[in-house]
Structures are given as C-alpha cells and as structure tokens.
Amino acid sequence: MSEPVLQVRDFxxxxxxxxxxxxxxIKMNFDVHxxxxxxxxxxxxxxxxxxxMGIMNLLASNARTSGSVKVKGQEMLGASKSVLRKARGKxxxxxxxxxxxxxxxxxxxxxxxxxxxRTHFDMGPNxxxxxxxxxxxxxxxxxxxxxxxxxxxxxxxxxxxxAMIAQSLACDPGLLIADEPTTALDVTIQAEILDLxxxxxxKLNSAILLITHDMGVVADMADEILVMKDGNTVEHGTSDxxxxxxxxxxxxxLLAAVPKLGSSAKRSLDPKAREQMPVMKMENVTIAYxxxxxxxxxxxxxxxxxxxxxxxxxxxxxxxxxxxxxxxRAAIGLLPIKSGKLEIMGNDISHASWKELFPIRRHTGxxxxxxxxxxxxxxPIGESIGEPILLAGLAKGxxxxxxxxxxxxxxxxxxxxxxxxxxxxxxxxxxxVGIARALALTPDLLIADEPTSALDVSVQARFLDLLLxxxxxxxxxCLFISHDLAVVDILAHRIAVMQNGLLVEEGxxxxxxxxxxxxxxxxxxxxxxxxxxxxxxxxxxARLASx
Amino acid sequence: MARNRKExxxxxxxxxxxxxxxxxxxxxQGQIVFRRFIRHRAAMxxxxxxxxxxxIVYTSLDWRLGNKEKPFVIPGWWKYHFEDMPELRYADCxxxxxxxxxxxxxxxxxxxxxxxxxxxxxxxxxxxxxxxxVMRGAQRSILVMFIIGIIAATLGTVIGAISGYFRxxxxxVLMRLVDFIITVPVIIIGSVIGxxxxxxxxxxxxxxxxxxxxxxxxxxxxxxxxxxxxxxxVDAARVAGAGNRRIIFKHILPNAVGVIIVSVxxxxxxxxxxxxxxxxxxxxxxxxxxxxxxLISTYQDAFTTRPWLFWYPGLFIIAIALCINxxxxxxxxxxxxxxRRRLSRKDKANAxxxxxxxxxx
Numbered sequence: 001m002s003e004p005v006l007q008v009r010d011f012x013x014x015x016x017x018x019x020x021x022x023x024x025x026i027k028m029n030f031d032v033h034x035x036x037x038x039x040x041x042x043x044x045x046x047x048x049x050x051x052x053m054g055i056m057n058l059l060a061s062n063a064r065t066s067g068s069v070k071v072k073g074q075e076m077l078g079a080s081k082s083v084l085r086k087a088r089g090k091x092x093x094x095x096x097x098x099x100x101x102x103x104x105x106x107x108x109x110x111x112x113x114x115x116x117x118r119t120h121f122d123m124g125p126n127x128x129x130x131x132x133x134x135x136x137x138x139x140x141x142x143x144x145x146x147x148x149x150x151x152x153x154x155x156x157x158x159x160x161x162x163a164m165i166a167q168s169l170a171c172d173p174g175l176l177i178a179d180e181p182t183t184a185l186d187v188t189i190q191a192e193i194l195d196l197x198x199x200x201x202x203k204l205n206s207a208i209l210l211i212t213h214d215m216g217v218v219a220d221m222a223d224e225i226l227v228m229k230d231g232n233t234v235e236h237g238t239s240d241x242x243x244x245x246x247x248x249x250x251x252x253x254l255l256a257a258v259p260k261l262g263s264s265a266k267r268s269l270d271p272k273a274r275e276q277m278p279v280m281k282m283e284n285v286t287i288a289y290x291x292x293x294x295x296x297x298x299x300x301x302x303x304x305x306x307x308x309x310x311x312x313x314x315x316x317x318x319x320x321x322x323x324x325x326x327x328x329r330a331a332i333g334l335l336p337i338k339s340g341k342l343e344i345m346g347n348d349i350s351h352a353s354w355k356e357l358f359p360i361r362r363h364t365g366x367x368x369x370x371x372x373x374x375x376x377x378x379x380p381i382g383e384s385i386g387e388p389i390l391l392a393g394l395a396k397g398x399x400x401x402x403x404x405x406x407x408x409x410x411x412x413x414x415x416x417x418x419x420x421x422x423x424x425x426x427x428x429x430x431x432x433v434g435i436a437r438a439l440a441l442t443p444d445l446l447i448a449d450e451p452t453s454a455l456d457v458s459v460q461a462r463f464l465d466l467l468l469x470x471x472x473x474x475x476x477x478c479l480f481i482s483h484d485l486a487v488v489d490i491l492a493h494r495i496a497v498m499q500n501g502l503l504v505e506e507g508x509x510x511x512x513x514x515x516x517x518x519x520x521x522x523x524x525x526x527x528x529x530x531x532x533x534x535x536x537x538x539x540x541x542a543r544l545a546s547x
Numbered sequence: 548m549a550r551n552r553k554e555x556x557x558x559x560x561x562x563x564x565x566x567x568x569x570x571x572x573x574x575x576q577g578q579i580v581f582r583r584f585i586r587h588r589a590a591m592x593x594x595x596x597x598x599x600x601x602x603i604v605y606t607s608l609d610w611r612l613g614n615k616e617k618p619f620v621i622p623g624w625w626k627y628h629f630e631d632m633p634e635l636r637y638a639d640c641x642x643x644x645x646x647x648x649x650x651x652x653x654x655x656x657x658x659x660x661x662x663x664x665x666x667x668x669x670x671x672x673x674x675x676x677x678x679x680x681v682m683r684g685a686q687r688s689i690l691v692m693f694i695i696g697i698i699a700a701t702l703g704t705v706i707g708a709i710s711g712y713f714r715x716x717x718x719x720v721l722m723r724l725v726d727f728i729i730t731v732p733v734i735i736i737g738s739v740i741g742x743x744x745x746x747x748x749x750x751x752x753x754x755x756x757x758x759x760x761x762x763x764x765x766x767x768x769x770x771x772x773x774x775x776x777x778x779x780x781v782d783a784a785r786v787a788g789a790g791n792r793r794i795i796f797k798h799i800l801p802n803a804v805g806v807i808i809v810s811v812x813x814x815x816x817x818x819x820x821x822x823x824x825x826x827x828x829x830x831x832x833x834x835x836x837x838x839x840x841x842l843i844s845t846y847q848d849a850f851t852t853r854p855w856l857f858w859y860p861g862l863f864i865i866a867i868a869l870c871i872n873x874x875x876x877x878x879x880x881x882x883x884x885x886x887r888r889r890l891s892r893k894d895k896a897n898a899x900x901x902x903x904x905x906x907x908x
Contacts, residue, residue: 334782361788374779378801384780388787437783 003073004031005174005207006055006092010067011077013047013054024050026231027067030224032175035201037208039218039239041254042228043456044427048211051228052177055209056092057084072174090120093168095161097180102164103152109163110136110148116170135166139196157320158189162196169200177209182217186319186483187527191543194220194529213456215258216529219243220536227251239533257461258531259486261513277346278307279363279445279477280331285340287323287330300326301501304340308445313471313478315488315509317524318498324481325369327498328447331479332364333357345444362392365438369450371430375422381433382408382418388440407436412466428459432466439470446478452487464490485528489513497521583881590877597870601689607682627676629683629837635674636666646670646677648855668859671846681859684839687832688819689867691753695818698757700811703764708795708803710765711772722769725762733759733821734828741830749822749832756821764810771803805882812875816868823864839864 011028014021025047032038040048053059055069055076069076071091076084096102104112113132117123123131129148136144139162141155152160161181168176178197182190194217201208210221218225218239225242227235227250235248246252285304291297301323308314318324329335330342333349342350344360352360365388368374375384386404389395395403405415411432422430431451438446448467452460468491471478482488488495489509496506497520505518516522526543530536584590607625611618627633640647649664668677706725710718733756740755775781776799784798825831826840834841839860846856 329782332786334785358788361786364786366783366786368779368783370779374783376780376784376798376802379798384783387784387789391788391793434783437787440787 004033005072006030006032006209007070007073008055008067009069011051011054011069012066013050013059014064015060016062016064021064023231024063025054025228026233028233030226030233030236032207032209034174034207035205036223037201037210037221038224038226039210039212039222040226040228041212041215041218042234043213043458045230046228047231048228049179052094052179052209052211055177056088056094086120089116089168089173090171091173092175092177093171093173095164095168095176095178095181097183103160103167105152108149108151109155109167110150113163113167113170116167120171132166132170135169136163138169138200139163139166141166156189157185158192161185161189161193165193165196165200169204172204173206175207175209177211179211180213181210183212183214187485187529188319188523190217190529191527195540195543197221214529215255215457215531216536219531219533220529220540222533227254243531243533254458255531257458259457259461259464259484259490260530261486261489261525261528273309273311276310278309278343279345280306280308280479281341281343282306282327282331283341283343285327285330285342286338287326287335288338299338299501301330304503306496306503306506308477308479310444310477311471311475312494313480313492315492315495316479316481316498317483317485317488317495319483319524321500322498323501324498325449326501328366328449328479328481331445332366332447333360334366361388362441363444364447365441365443365445366447366449367431367434367438367451370454371427371434372422372454374434375430377422380419380421381425384422385418385433385437385440388437392441394441403440407440410439410470411436426459428455428463431455431463435467435470439474439476442474443476446476448478448480450482453483460487467491485513485524497524580881584877587877587880589873590880593870593873593877597867597874600685600866600870604682604685604689608679608686625676625679625682627679629675629679630835631676631679632674633666633670633676635670644853646672646674647853648677669853669855671856677856677859680837680842681839681863684837684842684860685863685867687749687836687838688822688840688864691749691756691822691838692815692819692867692871694750694753695757695760695821696811696815698754699761699764699814699818700807701761702758703761703810704768704800704807706761707765707768708772708800711769712776712791712795712799714773718769721765725765728759728762734824737821737825738828738830741825741828741833746833749836749838752825752831753818753822756818760814760818760821764807764814767806767810768803771806772799775799775802805879808882809875809879812871812878816871816875819864819868819871 008028008030011025012023013025014023016022028051030038040051042048050059050063054063054065055071057065057076057079059065065077067077071087074083074087076087079087103109107115110129110132113135114125114128117128117131118125133144133148136147141147141159141162147155147159147163152163155163165181176197181197182193185193197208198221200206208221210218212218222239224238225236226233227242227248229250235242235246235251237247242251243255246255282304285301286299287301287304289298289300304327306314306316306327316324316327326335330337331344333344333352337350340350341348345363347360349357349360375381382401382404385407386400389400389403401418404418408415408417413429413432413436417425417429417433422433425433431454434451451467452463455463464487467478478491480488480491492509494507495509495512497504497512497518499520505512505516505521512521513525516525526539530539606623608623609628610621610623611628612621635646646666646669648667648669650667666676666678668681670677671680706721710721736759737756741752744751744755772795781794781798784794789798822831822838823840823843826838827844829844832838832841842860843857846853849856
C-alpha cells in the first residue's frame, strides 16, 4: 500500500480550563490514504472537530498538542509558521460547517478563490480568473461566468457550500478536511453536496477526512470509520465492520439512535378524535411579511389549510424557506395572518389583538428551535419555566416552586436544576427545559419548531422518547415542525408537506411515506440518508439513473 | 507502555473530578462577572483607590450646616476650611514667590524626613489654604460626576429601551430628538446653562448637564434592544403571557447591562472633564464655591511662577478620570463572555506541578 496522505500517531490535544489541562482528544492513531474517506463520528464534545483543527495547528491559544501528525511524510506538529502556512490550503484544505460565516461577506466568491490561488501559485490575475471559473464550474454552480462576481449573500445555502468547496479545491489539496459539511443544509441539497464530494474524490484522487455526527452521511461517504467518545477512540474499522458488526456498545448505541425511515411501529389515534372539534384550524391562511422600505412584501405562506385534532401529532415537513416555521408561529399568534381564518379551540383569532390573545396563550405552548437562544441567559431556568404559571396567576411563592420542580421532574431533570442558568446546561437539557416551559400550563396545543435540529442523534433519540411519553400522558395535540422526515416518522400520526409556502400534500403517516403522490414528497423521502452503506449505494444509483 | 497509560488515566480522572466539581457549584451570571472583575488587577486597584480618595476628600473639611452666623459644625480632619483666610506666608519660597507648598515628600535624603507643614499644597493669592480649596473642588467635581452619571444612565437606558423595543413612530420621534441634541455641542449647551443658572450651585448645573448627555447611551441601548428583541427568548416570554413592561425590564434589560455599565463609566469620566472645561471657560461652578476646573482657570496665569497652583487640582482630575476609566475597562472585560484569560507563566508552572504529582501517584 502507498504512503498515507495523512498519518496521525499518538495525537493528543489538551485544553487549559480553569486551572487544569483537560484532554479533548487522547492518543489518536489513524491514516488517510489518497482517494479514500475516513469519517470521524461522535457526539458534540467528543473531540472530533478539535482533532481536525489540531492537525493543522488551528487551535485556540489555550491548547497544547503532542504526538505526531505527518502530511505526505512531513511532520506538522511543531513545524514553523511558514511551513504550516504553505501546507494550509495547498496540501490540506478545510470545508467548514457554516458557509455563510466561513466566506467573507464583503468580497465576491470569485475574488476569494482568486486570492487563494494567487497566494499559493505564481499566477497572473487573468490566469487566476480562468482557473477560478473552471473551479466554479467543477462544483456545478450554474452560470460560472456570472457567479464569479456574486457575493455570498446572493447565493443559496447549497451554492455557498459549493463555493466553499471550490475555494478549498483551488490548489488540488492532497487532503480535504470536511467538518460537518452538510449539517447546515437541507436533505435534498445535502444529497447533492455529497454526490459532488464523492465525484471530486474520484476525479482528483484526494483523501477526505470527514467529520460528522450524522450516520446517514457516514454511510454515504466513508470507507473507514473512527468512533470517538469523550476524546477517546472507541472503535476504528472499515465502514462495513462498523455498520454491520459493531463491537463496542457505544457504536451500537450510536447506530441504534439514528431514526430510520419507515421502521417505527404505526401510531394509532383514537378514531373518535377526528370527530371532535379541532384544536387548531387553518382555512385558506395567507401569511405575509409586510414591506419594509424598499424590500417588497413577502408572502411566506399561501392558502394554507390544516386541522389538528385533540391528542394528534401532525408533522409539518419541508425544506428551509418553505414557510413551515411561519405556520407554527402564526398558529400561536406570534405572527399576524394576512387573510384566511385561524381558529384555536374554536376561538377565531384571525385578527385578534394582544389582549384578545391572552386567554389563548393558556391553551398553547411552543418549543423553539434553538435552545441556546430561547432561554433568557440571565434568568435561572426555574424562573423561565415558572413564568407562564406566574403570569397566568395560577401560583406564587412556594407553590410555584413546587410546580416548577414537578415540571422538571416530568422532563427528567433533577429538581435542583431550578437554580441553574441556561449556560450551565447541555443542549439536550436546555431543550428539556424548553418543553417544561411549554407544558407549564398543560396546553391543548404544543408547537414544536424543529426542537431536535440542534441536538446530537443520541440526545435526539432520548428527547423524542420523552416527548412521546409526555404526549401519551398529557394527551396534548402537537404540530411538530421538522426538516427531517425520519424524525417525523417516529412521532406523527399525520404528515403535511410544504414547499415554497404551499401545502403540497397532507395525509396519514403511512400514506405519505409509502404511497406519496406528489413528486416533491418522493424526492424528499429519497434524499433522507440511511445509516446503511448498501442501501445508500442503491439509492444513489437510483438517483443518478433518474437524472 | 502500560504504566504510561495508567498515568494518563490518573491525570484524566483528576481533571474530570475537577470539572465535575465546578459544574455542581452553579454560579449565577452576577457571580461570574464579579469573579472576572476581581481578577482584573487594574480595575480592582482603581476601585480601592477611588473609594479611599472619595473617603479622604469628603471627610477632609468641616461641614458647616445651617445658618451662616452660627453654623452646626461636623469637624473634618483638616484644620482649615476653604472659606478661612489664614495669613499669607512670605518666607522661604523659591524665586520670591508667595504661599509655596510646605509639603516635604522626600524622606531622609534632604535631612528632615517627611512632613506636611502648615499649608501642604500652598496658599492662593489672598492666603486661603490650597489643600482645602482642592478638597472642596474635588468634592464638587465628584458630585457633578455622579449626578450626571445617574441622570444620563436612567434617561439613556429608558429612552433607548423604549425606542429600540417599540420601533415604529415612537422610535422615529425619540431618535430625531436624540439627533437634535447631538447636533448641538455639549460645551455650548453647558455654557448657556452655566451662564444662566451657574449661581444656583454645582448640583443644579450637574442636573441640567445630565439632561443633555444621555444621547450616546440611548443610541447604544437602542441598538442592543433591536437585536435582543428578535431573540427567541423574547418570543417565549410573549407566549408565556408577559406584557411589554415585563419583557423590557425583566427579560431584555439584564442582557444589555454590559453595554450600559461600560458606557456609563465612560460618560462619568467624560462628565468630570466637561465640568472642568465649563469651569475653565467660566460657565461652570462660580466663586465663592470652587471646583477643580475653576481652580485651574483662575490660576492659569500663575503657571510659570507658581506651578503648584496648577499641579494639585490637575493631579486630582487625572486620578479620578483614570480610575473611572480603568473600572469601566474592567467591567467591560468582565461582562464579555468571549474574554478568555491568557495562560500566565504561573498557570503553566502549576499545571506542570499537578502533572508530576499525578505521575508520582
């Protein structure tokens, strides 16, 4: 076998945290060969990104590294700054998670690619421009000549990620480090980007170090897999070994936590439920963001119809920008509707004022997408949870404290957490607090706006179990908004699919997942990555054939 | 190799324990900020220095309360009052000047050790004790500083919060008002106020100045509110049934407190300079009352012959303004969550020690 592009031996990264060295990655050993992909898998905080950044010495100043990292035989740890700078971009290129923040918003993407080229090669501006356009067309951004002069905000999320990839490919790097390259993207775009990366790997024969928590992506890309937990290498093997014969219990746990489409049992709903008065009813609802200055009015949702019956979970699925969050916010009166009719518990709130909405608030709750932003960082979580109860005038003082503690217990958090602040909790715990707050007034309707999109798979699995348990106990109706069909599949009785502000299809879960009528729904289902390399290969071929 | 692994495990275990302990401790935001502030050396020294300065300045002179003829006196530690007129000293001054300072701050080398003497900071033209004048001036200046700071902080925060939160026409009206005030230089507003109301005392002057110096702060607070009001926790509070007042004061304001504190400290050190500038121009505090700026402007001609009349009030102005600025700097660092402490040499040595101990174990 040829010499590996990247050879890592006994690689340890430690961080200085409040007086002690805290290890983030311990004694890592792995090789990446040309034309192959190694995936590092693990939960957030397991040290996978730290490892990737440590390879090129991009860590914060409170970190120290030991061991050996060789790129094409050259030692990188302790190398001088000029050696590192030459290697960065030329030998090793990075693709970051968030293309909007990794691209400089004040320069055109063409300029940024040209800059990379001219830093590393002796190249004239015209020659660099030609090469840049070649790269842009290689990553399949439409109309490369004109896209060259576009700014990052003029491109869609997927195109931005393509531009990032074009930039990192500028110098034909031997090693491409992709840190969660598709986490910020929709499933359909994710599939395209993965196809692109796979194509480039065979075309350029580079090695890829892929860092992700999504087992579906791993199944799609990886030749070898390295599972990390708390900085330690838990298991290391070929893709086939890890997926089909995992040895370590943690690898098994990680695989089991991935929601699989169509594998969960059918969730039955009391047939009488649909005869009762719907908890929420939307009739020809149109929601628009009013025009602001020169920005014209934007219609986010058009002629939307949806009913949710007591005790029913309805999944609302669509890509980002399809208007699903807008529907969720309008349903609890956070956004006004432009036309149509919106009823909550039989009360028409289509054009209700703040005061008229007040009694409605008692029947509704919402869990927001981002647990980091939806809890007030300056309030102890007990106060956040107790606020709805306090403001509804139901309890005060000791009684309120007791209720808050009961709620914490309900979402399986210790009672003592009442006095903690949001920054002291993990993402999963914060989202539990979000649920506790939403359920504080035992609402009849719960809106869950992508509550798991910021969570790791294993945390997500526990969170979904909890939500199902609570729903069984409290029998609230729920509008579950998600871009992940596999998640919706676990929870929902009924699924509604949205595209560009329109309701595309709506029906019982099995009807949608197995007998989807609309082409868009079928496309969505086909794009969901499955944690099974065989299955992924089949789907890939089917996707290519259909093109 | 096996031994090696064991050592690593021991070190890891120690680290994990330390981290676990830190987690259960549960610090509130305020405590965290306080701890960071305590660690900021320059700011802590400034706090101690400023408080002792204030204590010394306000206890120095007699407080003469009640009517002028038979006042009720709370005695201070200094023998003269700023209205007293002791005899002007002519003897042993350099270059034939009068009322030179008697303070002797050089220990031993000149043979007689340290002493204060009769008039440590010297005397003015008519023989008034200059130490008592400087103390009185510092009292006025500090008073002006705090009054301006408090009024501007309250007005700026409330007006900024309201216009940032409600936006729309409320924002439009309030911000045009701010624009209007900003276009007129503070020094001109101050001159006009001083000219008309200077005789009503330093506190009244400070009050009026405060009414015109909140504009910068309100702009900053408004900006902060514009971003914070879009955060999801505000929506969450609204869904919970919170009204506007509760959202503004309970939910958003505590998150903007970093910006407010920092800009108020800057404003306060600015206020002391504004007062000085106004008094220097003759529009601030007027005689017979004194302020530091007034002292400097009165004796500006004496700079070449009797420089001490310039030194001491100037020294106090610099000391107070610097203290406030350093405290503001420390607060800014303490409130910024991104601020990370650099590894000091001591920390690294400690870490090495910890490791070697773990290895021995």
